[in-house]
Amino acid sequence: MKEREMQRMDRIISEQIRNFIHQNFLFGRGFDLGDSDSFLENSVIDSTGVLELVAFLEETYGITVENEELIPENLDSLENVTAYVSRKVGGAVSVNTMMDLRGQA
Amino acid sequence: MNAIGVSAEVLRIDAPRETERISEAIRDQVFNRLRRKGAVIGVSGGIDSSVVAFLCARALGNDRVQTLFTPEAESSPDSLRLGRMVAERLNVPSVVEEITPILQGARCYQRRDDAVRLVVPEYGEGFKCKIVLPGILDESRYALFSVVVQARNGECKKVRLTPTAYLGILAASNFKQRTRKMVEYYYADLLQYAVAGTPNRLEYELGFFVKNGDGAADFKPIAHLFKSQVYQLADYLGVPDEIRQRPPTTDTYSLGQSQEEFYFTLPLEKMDLCLYGRDRGIPALDLTQATGLTSEQIERVYAGIDAKRRVAMYLHAAPIGMEQGN
Numbered sequence: 080m081k082e083r084e085m086q087r088m089d090r091i092i093s094e095q096i097r098n099f100i101h102q103n104f105l106f107g108r109g110f111d112l113g114d115s116d117s118f119l120e121n122s123v124i125d126s127t128g129v130l131e132l133v134a135f136l137e138e139t140y141g142i143t144v145e146n147e148e149l150i151p152e153n154l155d156s157l158e159n160v161t162a163y164v165s166r167k168v169g170g171a172v173s174v175n176t177m178m179d180l181r182g183q184a
Numbered sequence: 185m186n187a188i189g190v191s192a193e194v195l196r197i198d199a200p201r202e203t204e205r206i207s208e209a210i211r212d213q214v215f216n217r218l219r220r221k222g223a224v225i226g227v228s229g230g231i232d233s234s235v236v237a238f239l240c241a242r243a244l245g246n247d248r249v250q251t252l253f254t255p256e257a258e259s260s261p262d263s264l265r266l267g268r269m270v271a272e273r274l275n276v277p278s279v280v281e282e283i284t285p286i287l288q289g290a291r292c293y294q295r296r297d298d299a300v301r302l303v304v305p306e307y308g309e310g311f312k313c314k315i316v317l318p319g320i321l322d323e324s325r326y327a328l329f330s331v332v333v334q335a336r337n338g339e340c341k342k343v344r345l346t347p348t349a350y351l352g353i354l355a356a357s358n359f360k361q362r363t364r365k366m367v368e369y370y371y372a373d374l375l376q377y378a379v380a381g382t383p384n385r386l387e388y389e390l391g392f393f394v395k396n397g398d399g400a401a402d403f404k405p406i407a408h409l410f411k412s413q414v415y416q417l418a419d420y421l422g423v424p425d426e427i428r429q430r431p432p433t434t435d436t437y438s439l440g441q442s443q444e445e446f447y448f449t450l451p452l453e454k455m456d457l458c459l460y461g462r463d464r465g466i467p468a469l470d471l472t473q474a475t476g477l478t479s480e481q482i483e484r485v486y487a488g489i490d491a492k493r494r495v496a497m498y499l500h501a502a503p504i505g506m507e508q509g510n
Binding site for chain 2: 119122125126127129130131133134146147149150151154
């Protein structure tokens with residue numbers, strides 16, 4: 080996949096995940112969630128929230144989050160989740176598919 | 185103990201003195217502050233409720249303590265047997281309230297089984313289950329709940345839970361603790377007694393209880409004690425050996441389940457020390473010798489304690505009215 084297309088895909092994933100976090104965990108709270116802010120340390124999500132996040136990623140992107148991938152490096156901030164999903168979907172998902180998914184997030 | 189380290193001795197208490205202190209507090213709380221005539225105690229055959237029963241009998245007199253056993257279809261038979269042992273040893277009134285029909289009426293088992301089937305479709309009659317967390321010590325992975333299912337032929341299978349299945353199992357299972365508390369308050373109303381809560385410090389602070397279930401009570405005489413301190417009191421009070429030797433269990437699921445695998449994720453004596461260390465800002469390195477854990481493991485336990493406390497805030501929160509500030 081071309082670099083520009085990859086970057087575009089990352090932006091879409093990041094936006095979808097940010098929307099999910101805001102709608103499911105922040106409820107319009109005036110919390111400015113930075114790309115590298117830890118979800119757990121900032122009390123954005125708890126352990127049940129991690130389950131919800133994993134289910135969201137699996138359903139939205141058609142991936143399987145393996146037990147050994149359940150680590151903060153993959154799941155504890157917007158940029159970590161985006162990078163993780165991007166690696167998982169790799170070249171298998173086109174930007175067009177991502178655009179189709181956009182409305183579901 | 186090394187020069188800067190902490191040893192398990194920090195949790196040593198003067199059991200006779202602590203017993204007297206608690207007994208005095210129970211008398212004051214029940215008779216003066218709550219103005220009740222005695223105490224109802226749901227006795228599970230575990231160490232905590234047994235110690236509370238012994239303390240209440242000592243503080244209030246054995247004619248002012250009503251013990252209660254609430255077995256249901258999935259309880260271990262040991263729970264009732266050991267509970268009766270406590271009542272007999274104390275010579276206090278006891279009553280058995282079988283709660284299975286109430287739970288069936290609330291469709292507790294059916295709702296729980298339906299939730300299990302979301303991830304294990306073949307789960308059915310004759311199967312058993314429990315939910316478990318991975319140990320916290322070995323890796324930095326998030327600890328997510330799985331369900332362990334045992335088929336009729338004894339074969340076991342472990343499946344990670346989806347949020348819908350997890351919450352479904354949890355919500356249905358919580359009927360058990362809430363039903364028990366409802367029955368305890370029936371006797372409290374009947375006798376004009378107060379309900380004794382039985383959480384220890386680990387359970388109380390880290391949120392290992394069901395809101396308006398086992399978390400509900402009129403007084404909580406051991407909520408300030410670490411688990412190892414409850415054992416010290418049990419030893420002093422003469423709680424039967426078999427109860428003191430019994431591994432702490434949730435006795436909530438049809439498959440045997442330890443508190444460690446369900447909630448605390450490491451042995452309770454180590455969790456005691458880690459909670460002690462966390463509360464006092466003790467660096468992880470200073471706890472390594474006493475716990476036998478590495479600094480890295482202790483840091484993970486500290487992070488887990490913080491996460492559990494955040495969840496416990498909701499469990500501890502009283503109802504919020506419109507005129508109680510923010």
